[in-house]
Amino acid sequence: AQSVTQPDIHITVSEGASLELRCNYSYGATPYLFWYVQSPGQGLQLLLKYFSGDTLVQGIKGFEAEFKRSQSSFNLRKPSVHWSDAAEYFCAVEPYNNNDMRFGAGTRLTVKP
Amino acid sequence: KAGVTQTPRYLIKTRGQQVTLSCSPISGHRSVSWYQQTPGQGLQFLFEYFSETQRNKGNFPGRFSGRQFSNSRSEMNVSTLELGDSALYLCASSLGLQGRNEQFFGPGTRLTVL
Numbered sequence: 001a002q003s004v005t006q007p008d009i010h011i012t013v014s015e016g017a018s019l020e021l022r023c024n025y026s027y028g029a030t031p032y033l034f035w036y037v038q039s040p041g042q043g044l045q046l047l048l049k050y051f052s053g054d055t056l057v058q059g060i061k062g063f064e065a066e067f068k069r070s071q072s073s074f075n076l077r078k079p080s081v082h083w084s085d086a087a088e089y090f091c092a093v094e095p096y097n098n099n100d101m102r103f104g105a106g107t108r109l110t111v112k113p
Numbered sequence: 114k115a116g117v118t119q120t121p122r123y124l125i126k127t128r129g130q131q132v133t134l135s136c137s138p139i140s141g142h143r144s145v146s147w148y149q150q151t152p153g154q155g156l157q158f159l160f161e162y163f164s165e166t167q168r169n170k171g172n173f174p175g176r177f178s179g180r181q182f183s184n185s186r187s188e189m190n191v192s193t194l195e196l197g198d199s200a201l202y203l204c205a206s207s208l209g210l211q212g213r214n215e216q217f218f219g220p221g222t223r224l225t226v227l
Contacts, residue, residue, distance in 0.1 A: 044205075
């Protein structure tokens with residue numbers, strides 16, 4: 001079955017530390033891949049997306065993600081986390097041949113001072 | 114440029130009632146998608162409208178319906194409300210159909226069903 005999995009429900013990191021949020025998908029062909037961030041009481045904001053080409057994608061706010069076809073993964077990374085990065089992060093996938101976007105369950109990020 | 118707006122922001126209804134939520138997309142955007150967000154089920158796609166036509170639909174019962182007007186504004190209707198319909202309903206707009214076109218999300222409408 002087609003699915004997208006974020007294995008970590010909640011992650012806590014110290015400010016200034018590096019961050020990696022995991023995302024795995026199960027689709028027959030490589031779908032479009034996205035990372036969104038949602039702050040409390042807000043809608044979702046797109047951080048970055050992957051359609052094709054270079055497997056390392058740069059996004060806003062210093063985030064990047066790497067697509068690894070062999071692992072069906074699209075992990076989000078940031079070298080140095082800021083307190084303002086505390087939010088919920090969603091990985092999303094959409095098959096290239098239809099418009100049914102599926103979201104992962106989300107990973108809540110807490111940043112310690 | 115104004116962002117996606119959703120009205121109302123908060124709504125309280127009782128079981129059996131119906132509700133209509135409104136979404137105004139970013140000017141020039143022709144696609145509007147609706148999502149339901151709950152703690153238990155997460156974010157789920159409801160449907161997408163483009164040029165006043167429903168282009169794609171998620172796995173929700175027929176009680177959930179929508180429409181899009183010629184100015185791209187969209188409404189979502191839920192009839193015969195159930196307790197489980199309590200959720201944050203998010204609207205997103207994009208220039209074209211979702212996927213290759215970036216979606217911009219509104220702040221959502223928080224619906225509580227008592």
